[in-house]
Amino acid sequence: MPAVSPESQASEALPSRRRRTPRGGRHRGDESFLLPPGSPALVLAVPGSARRPGAEIAAELVRLIEIEHTGQPARIGHLEGDEANLHNVLAELPRTEDGPAAVVVPLSTGPDPVMDSAVRAAVAGSPGHALAAEPLGPHPLIAEALHDRLADAGLARADRIRLMTMVTAASGFIVATPGDATAVRQAEVTGVLLASRLAAPVFTASLNDEASVKAAAEQLRAAGATSIAVAPHLIGPEPEANLVAGAAASVGAGHAAPLGAHPALARLAALRYVEALSLALSE
Template identity: 40%
Template structure:
């Protein structure tokens, strides 16, 4: 059930991790996500707020969303991350406190079952797996191009790795190969998972970063690939699937506000139909 008709359409603010600079002007991942989100929520004002840097700051995106009498909620902040990310969470909390904005912050885009679908697509685009999905049959062909093991890379610590573990299980079910999560910022984690794949007979591993992109230095992926004798697929980037998850996070907040303080009978529209016609 949606409470949009009572709450209205609070502004949706995408909190982009890192210093994305002029992301909104250069067509970066944040700007692309805004365009994709509009297909799901065309009636909502959507903004970008970068958690670092001096351009397109999150605080600026929240500046005019102060509490207003009669409005149960002025805005919803959706972190553009696929797992718990402490640095982004702290920056959002500080921006909300400094501006006094009347907003609620959603969970990140993950864990979510649809993330495995996007990871599968990125692996297929790089030529590491087949694009189709076949139940009970491996979709990885036995040649030197296709991978026989995947490391789902997370950024954000143990909680992020746990979230990536959910995605890894779903991705393994799609591919029919061993898939394990690891922390891209922790060498010990990567060493351990790389060893587990080797023990399982994997000779063509691929690192699949389960990140949108701005939360990690993408140039480091090539370095990690060389160090651990693995190839790398691209970050998730902007996609229609991620935009759909963001739209769902927004709707979850609206519904939770409606459940906290539901409208009165007077606020609800009058019933219509033959059983509710006024007496003549």
């Protein structure tokens, strides 16, 4: 029987980046991985219950992750309710003797203490070994996705890659994020990236605090913005998705849709999965 080299063993331990013929169109994934047989499950941790509006977004993202990025089945684990609950999903996965059974990726645009704590508790209570990955953002791909949603709503000029000539309808932007002042500071990273893409001023605000949104609008108008657009810094299953329209109306602004099942989020989920797995295998 031929000997197996250490290099071959290493190549089977980690996902390998794969090269594909580039797809035409709006989103061309460049973070695709081939997962070897027996790889841990990618479990997308989703806020709320399976019956909450917006839950279908996770199903579409899982489909994109499987088809475009990993080639392996992915799963959804909700943080509330009994249906497809994260604790139950992890408990049903087959146990492994020499590695994690799952990598849990939070479906979140940035660090969220409540969600992160729930994910860690589920991972710690899993009967099989599981890993907790980082949230999807902050990352430049989040800013790219926000830009796309603003352009879809006619509120920002589309980037040159999309070959569109839409006239910019807003001259200042508010990145409105769920959470408190800490969440706002974390979202400022995305705001800076978005400002660079739009070549326009961007301020961040909390969707949970109407005064925060109004203060951001006042800053934009003081900086010379004549029209304002709100970019929701959320995906859709979050309860704060219901606050977007009211927050925009309170400052006389238009608003984009939440990020939803944007292909960039599927790319980020696959990336966070591989980062967490690679870190665990290197320790």
